[in-house]
Amino acid sequence: MIIDLHMHSNISDGSLSPSELVYLAYDNGVQLMALTDHDSMDGVHQASAVTEELGMGFIPGVEVSTGWGGRVIHIVGLGLDASAAGVDAFFRDVCTKRDRRGQLIGERFASFGIQGAYEGALSLADNKDNLSRTHFARWLLKAGYVSQYQEAFDKYLKTGRPCCVEIDWPGLDEVVELIHSAGGMAVIAHPGRYAFSEDWMLDELFKKFQALGGEAIEVCSGSQTRDADQKFAEVARQMGFLASAGSDWHTHGGSRPLPGHQSPIPEDLTPVWRFLRHL
Ligand code: AMP
Ligand code: MN
Ligand code: MN
Ligand code: MN
Numbered sequence: 001m002i003i004d005l006h007m008h009s010n011i012s013d014g015s016l017s018p019s020e021l022v023y024l025a026y027d028n029g030v031q032l033m034a035l036t037d038h039d040s041m042d043g044v045h046q047a048s049a050v051t052e053e054l055g056m057g058f059i060p061g062v063e064v065s066t067g068w069g070g071r072v073i074h075i076v077g078l079g080l081d082a083s084a085a086g087v088d089a090f091f092r093d094v095c096t097k098r099d100r101r102g103q104l105i106g107e108r109f110a111s112f113g114i115q116g117a118y119e120g121a122l123s124l125a126d127n128k129d130n131l132s133r134t135h136f137a138r139w140l141l142k143a144g145y146v147s148q149y150q151e152a153f154d155k156y157l158k159t160g161r162p163c164c165v166e167i168d169w170p171g172l173d174e175v176v177e178l179i180h181s182a183g184g185m186a187v188i189a190h191p192g193r194y195a196f197s198e199d200w201m202l203d204e205l206f207k208k209f210q211a212l213g214g215e216a217i218e219v220c221s222g223s224q225t226r227d228a229d230q231k232f233a234e235v236a237r238q239m240g241f242l243a244s245a246g247s248d249w250h251t252h253g254g255s256r257p258l259p260g261h262q263s264p265i266p267e268d269l270t271p272v273w274r275f276l277r278h279l
Contacts, residue, residue, distance in 0.1 A: 007025065011127050015250065075214075
């Protein structure tokens with residue numbers, strides 16, 4: 001069975017609408033999928049309706065940004081109810097912070113002589129209520145300030161670069177609690193992507209997450225290397241985490257594999273979807 005539990009639509013920083021994304025997943029043979037937009041569940045209803053028409057399995061999801069150990073960590077929530085108490089208000093609040101950060105990023109760019117970045121990024125965001133650094137990168141490329149998308153992050157937007165403005169993201173404990181209170185399971189997204197200054201910090205993250213009741217880690221992710229997949233398969237084995245897998249697909253022409261094209265999880269691990277109710 002081809003499964004993909006991590007993908008983005010234009011409700012956050014992906015380029016396809018939730019329906020178009022479902023069709024793309026279907027065309028790639030995906031039989032069970034989750035929509036996991038950043039800090040929003042606004043696309044789940046539309047995606048769910050199309051999967052039903054196509055006879056695919058669907059799990060409502062979200063990729064929640066959280067601050068931990070001086071880094072932004074992404075926690076995927078799977079199987080949670082978007083209409084549960086507190087869910088909508090939680091994500092509205094985060095998206096308000098995203099907009100405020102966008103204005104500050106615009107001011108940083110202005111100080112480098114690049115005017116109109118906030119308005120430009122916003123014009124490229126299909127959902128004006130969920131502004132991402134990705135939209136800034138796309139605008140910089142379109143306006144000719146960089147010659148490649150990745151250059152926008154490397155020069156200006158990634159952690160430590162001058163136009164990266166931090167958000168006071170919700171804490172790990174709050175995020176796990178929110179997911180659980182809405183009936184979902186919590187998954188550490190792409191663990192191979194967190195550049196902690198010390199290796200032991202990643203171990204601490206796993207321990208803390210497990211102590212909070214976090215259930216799973218993404219063993220196979222289209223946004224980490226195959227070596228990382230193997231390394232985190234071993235972590236799941238040792239620590240008793242359930243295993244999740246997803247392409248982290250955002251857009252055509254991006255760096256991520258197509259929906260469902262991430263590596264399959266090793267057979268000895270227990271997949272997280274075994275415990276999730278499919279719609
Ligand atoms: P945000 O959540 O608005 O801070 O933006 C984060 C998004 O930007 C991620 O979900 C990725 O899609 C993208 N991103 C973050 N860091 C990088 C990077 N170093 N290179 C390319 N894309 C990145
Ligand atoms: Mn993204
Ligand atoms: Mn992520
Ligand atoms: Mn993602």
